[in-house]
Structures are given as C-alpha cells and as structure tokens.
Amino acid sequence: MRIITHTCPACRTVVSANELEVNRVMKCPGLGCDNVLRFEDLDQEEREFFLGHAEQYEL
Amino acid sequence: MKGVLLSGGTGSRLRPITHTGPKQLVPVANKPVLEYAIEDLKEAGITEIGVVLGNKGREAIQELLGDGSDYGVEITYIIQGNPLGLAHAAGCAKDFVGDDDFVMYLGDNILKQGISELVESFNRGNYGAGIALQEVDRPEQFGIADVDNEGNVTQLIEKPDDPPTNLALIGIYVFSNDVFDVIERLDPSWRGELEITDAIQALLEDGHDIDSHVVEGWWKDTGKPEDILETNRLVLEDSRLKQDGTVSEDATVEGQVDIRESATIQDGAVIRGPVSIAENTVIESGTYVGPYTSIGPNSTLESIHIENSVVIGDSTIRTNGKIIDSLLGRGANIGSAEEELPEGRRLVVGENSQLKL
Numbered sequence: 001m002r003i004i005t006h007t008c009p010a011c012r013t014v015v016s017a018n019e020l021e022v023n024r025v026m027k028c029p030g031l032g033c034d035n036v037l038r039f040e041d042l043d044q045e046e047r048e049f050f051l052g053h054a055e056q057y058e059l
Numbered sequence: 060m061k062g063v064l065l066s067g068g069t070g071s072r073l074r075p076i077t078h079t080g081p082k083q084l085v086p087v088a089n090k091p092v093l094e095y096a097i098e099d100l101k102e103a104g105i106t107e108i109g110v111v112l113g114n115k116g117r118e119a120i121q122e123l124l125g126d127g128s129d130y131g132v133e134i135t136y137i138i139q140g141n142p143l144g145l146a147h148a149a150g151c152a153k154d155f156v157g158d159d160d161f162v163m164y165l166g167d168n169i170l171k172q173g174i175s176e177l178v179e180s181f182n183r184g185n186y187g188a189g190i191a192l193q194e195v196d197r198p199e200q201f202g203i204a205d206v207d208n209e210g211n212v213t214q215l216i217e218k219p220d221d222p223p224t225n226l227a228l229i230g231i232y233v234f235s236n237d238v239f240d241v242i243e244r245l246d247p248s249w250r251g252e253l254e255i256t257d258a259i260q261a262l263l264e265d266g267h268d269i270d271s272h273v274v275e276g277w278w279k280d281t282g283k284p285e286d287i288l289e290t291n292r293l294v295l296e297d298s299r300l301k302q303d304g305t306v307s308e309d310a311t312v313e314g315q316v317d318i319r320e321s322a323t324i325q326d327g328a329v330i331r332g333p334v335s336i337a338e339n340t341v342i343e344s345g346t347y348v349g350p351y352t353s354i355g356p357n358s359t360l361e362s363i364h365i366e367n368s369v370v371i372g373d374s375t376i377r378t379n380g381k382i383i384d385s386l387l388g389r390g391a392n393i394g395s396a397e398e399e400l401p402e403g404r405r406l407v408v409g410e411n412s413q414l415k416l
Contacts (some may be wrong), residue, residue: 001242001246001247003242003243005154010157014109014138015140031126
C-alpha cells in the first residue's frame with residue numbers, strides 16, 4: 001500500500017496524507033511550530049492517488 | 060541507526076484509565092511506560108527517535124517528551140492519524156528514517172534486558188530485519204517464528220494450530236531500509252491494517268535473511284490493567300530504590316523503598332517494600348503501603364492499607380479499608396462512608412470502570 005506523507009519544511013514533523021486530507025488546513029502539530037500545513041502541500045499526483053484510493057486509508 | 064517509537068493506539072483494554080490519556084503514559088514504578096523505551100533506545104546508542112502519534116493523546120505525549128533533550132535524544136514527531144497497522148506506522152516514518160536502518164519499538168512494551176543485544180546481533184550480519192522473540196507457554200495464542208540452527212527466521216505463522224516452536228514475536232524489531240519497498244507492495248489484512256508480520260514475511264520471500272534474538276529476561280505488553288500491575292511488580296523488584304524524601308522518626312520503612320524528594324512518611328505509617336512513593340505525596344499515620352505498590356505524585360493516604368497496586372497520582376485516599384491489586388486513575392479520590400447514613404458505599408464511577416466490592 002502506498003503511504004503518502006508530508007514533512008513540515010520548518011520543523012521536520014511528518015504528517016500522513018489521511019491526516020492532511022481530514023483537516024485540509026491545519027497548524028503544524030510539531031512542537032512550537034507555527035507553520036500551516038495544507039492537503040495541497042502534497043504533489044498533485046499524490047493528492048489524486050490518495051483521493052482515488054481513499055477507502056484504503058480509512059479504518 | 061534510528062529509532063521509531065510507536066505511540067498511537069486507542070488503549071481500549073486499559074479503559075477507563077485511557078479515557079483521559081494515552082496508554083503509553085500510564086506510570087510503572089512512577090515512570091511513564093514510554094520513558095522506558097526511550098531509555099532502551101538511548102542505551103543501544105540510538106539518539107534520533109521518531110515518535111509515531113495516532114489520534115489520541117498526542118499533546119500529552121509531546122508535552123512529556125518535548126524535543127527529547129531532557130532524555131539526551133533528538134525527537135521528531137510523525138503523525139500517523141488513523142491506526143492503519145504497524146507496517147503503516149513504519150511506512151509513515153520513511154522520510155524520517157532516510158537511508159538508515161531503524162529499530163521499531165512498541166511504546167507500551169517494557170523489556171528487562173533492553174535492546175542492545177538485538178541491535179548488535181542485527182549489525183553483525185546483512186539482514187533484512189531482526190526480530191525479538193520470547194519463549195511462551197501457549198504459542199498458539201501468538202505470532203510464532205520458526206528459526207534454523209543459526210537463528211535465522213525461516214517462517215512466521217500467526218496463531219498456529221500446530222506451532223513449530225514456542226518463540227513468539229514481541230513488539231521490537233530492527234529493519235533495514237528494504238522494508239519500505241516491501242510495505243509499498245502490501246495489501247491491508249482482513250482487519251484493514253497493514254501487518255508488520257506480512258512485511259517481514261515478504262522480506263523473507265524476497266530472499267532477505269531475518270535475524271532473531273531470544274529475549275531472556277521478562278517482557279511485558281502493558282495493554283491491560285493486570286499487565287500494569289505485574290509490570291510494576293517486576294520493575295520494582297529489579298530497581299535499586301533510594302530514599303530522598305522525609306521519613307519521620309516513628310514511621311516504619313522496611314525493604315526496598317523509593318521515596319522521592321518532597322514525599323513524606325509520617326509517624327505511625329508503615330511502608331513495606333518494594334514500594335515507590337512519588338513527589339509531594341504524604342503517607343499519614345495509620346497507613347500501610349505494602350509490597351509492589353507505587354503511589355504517584357501529589358497524593359495523600361490516611362488509614363488505608365494498600366498493596367500490589369498503582370495509584371497514578373493527584374489522589375486523596377482517607378478510609379480504613381484495604382485495597383489490593385488495584386489501578387487508580389489520576390485524581391481518583393476515596394473517602395470514608397463510615398459515619399454516613401444510610402449505610403452503604405457511595406460511588407461516582409466512570410465508563411468502563413471495574414470494581415469488586
């Protein structure tokens with residue numbers, strides 16, 4: 001199963017695509033990091049793959 | 060080598076304790092379970108640690124561990140979100156791990172002997188993975204490894220009807236970077252999770268050697284209340300305990316007793332170790348704290364007899380009763396109903412609580 005993540009460029013916290021997709025826009029969960037992370041931070045191909053296989057990433 | 064410490068999961072078997080916090084922060088001998096894993100990783104020379112967080116208790120874990128500097132390690136957080144399996148958690152750590160090998164450690168596990176030997180054994184060969192094993196009495200209830208004479212794993216079987224060995228997989232693994240390619244090829248199991256045993260089996264089928272290391276000392280998964288009590292007992296038995304707190308002249312303290320600074324044992328109290336008493340806790344006159352008990356911080360005990368129990372902290376217990384084999388959550392208070400009418404016990408009990416009266 002392809003696992004898609006995004007690494008915050010400010011603090012290196014790693015966030016999975018399912019977490020980004022649920023929140024769409026979120027404050028970086030890294031400690032003391034004020035960066036804002038978006039689902040759109042993923043490459044277009046990664047976003048399309050994730051949305052096309054969303055059932056895999058759900059419980 | 061890096062470390063990946065899994066700290067997600069719902070902790071459903073530890074309810075109600077986990078209604079208000081993650082299972083990895085439940086204390087054993089007055090130290091959160093997760094800290095034992097950090098110490099094991101550091102002892103094995105691993106100071107770059109990725110902590111994988113799920114949907115529950117993230118802030119509490121981050122508040123405890125911070126950036127890792129209090130422990131002499133460097134922590135990066137990895138947000139897995141939905142608990143899609145151990146192999147999914149490992150896969151989420153791919154960018155953090157980079158080109159290194161890594162130890163994957165389940166954050167609710169505690170080992171007596173640490174992980175240094177497992178890591179050293181892995182480093183001595185050219186392995187796709189190394190797995191920690193332990194001999195168990197009922198192998199049909201575990202994931203079991205079959206190994207050859209040199210300790211190389213030949214097969215993994217989940218809960219076999221006819222187990223070829225009694226060597227069960229415990230929650231600590233070493234992986235080469237090759238595991239990430241294998242995880243990409245896995246499909247979710249019947250329960251919708253990416254299984255780590257499937258990843259190891261796929262490494263085997265790809266022709267990788269898989270090292271094994273049999274853990275000799277005790278190992279505990281602290282997933283249930285009775286596991287917390289047993290692990291507390293094992294850790295207290297093995298600990299070198301010291302008394303930094305205040306013990307009044309007419310208090311009785313016997314055996315190995317850990318009394319933290321600012322804890323007080325007052326006249327007429329009896330402590331029989333092994334016992335741990337945390338900071339700012341007062342054991343008042345007429346109280347007996349018996350073997351294998353840990354009393355957390357900011358608590359007051361009066362008149363109670365308590366044994367083989369864990370009081371997590373911020374509790375006041377003032378009653379003449381006896382408490383044994385019990386796990387009390389943070390802020391749980393117990394008073395006396397002795398002079399109240401009508402006679403009877405008065406309870407305010409949360410969901411999933413278990414009481415024997």
